[in-house]
Amino acid sequence: MENQSLRLKLRVWRQASSQAKGAFETYELAAVPVHASFLEMMDLLNEQLIGEGKEPVAFDHDCREGICGMCSLYINGRAHGPQRGTTTCQLHMRHFQDGETITVEPFRQRPSRCSKTLPLTDLPLTEYNKQEVM
Numbered sequence: 784m785e786n787q788s789l790r791l792k793l794r795v796w797r798q799a800s801s802q803a804k805g806a807f808e809t810y811e812l813a814a815v816p817v818h819a820s821f822l823e824m825m826d827l828l829n830e831q832l833i834g835e836g837k838e839p840v841a842f843d844h845d846c847r848e849g850i851c852g853m854c855s856l857y858i859n860g861r862a863h864g865p866q867r868g869t870t871t872c873q874l875h876m877r878h879f880q881d882g883e884t885i886t887v888e889p890f891r892q893r894p895s896r897c898s899k900t901l902p903l904t905d906l907p908l909t910e911y912n913k914q915e916v917m
């Protein structure tokens with residue numbers, strides 16, 4: 784690949800808590816390696832924000848190997864981004880263009896109800912995990 788790094792503009796949804804009003808904030812990254820994963824790019828953003836004395840962007844992840852599904856982000860309006868069948872942590876920046884603006888939002892999901900078998904609830908997973916198992 785001719786250009787080995789990307790200049791990017793990121794529009795990131797920021798919200799202090801579930802009760803707080805959120806808004807998009809825009810950040811610029813000057814040199815994102817094309818071989819970096821999307822989460823590695825988010826790490827670069829957070830390093831930049833911390834260096835500027837700002838709050839880093841909180842996002843979920845665990846394995847970073849495409850196994851657990853924790854890296855749920857909406858990227859440019861699509862779950863896990865533009866690469867079909869690819870988790871966010873396995874999405875690489877070579878799928879984006881130099882100078883592109885990328886919008887990053889929390890995962891969108893409707894509450895799920897299930898009366899039998901699977902433990903689907905209306906609670907966020909973090910609240911569900913706090914419940915006692917009978």
Ligand code: FES
Nearest residue numbers: 847850852854872
């Ligand atoms: S962090 Fe586990 S699938 Fe992405």
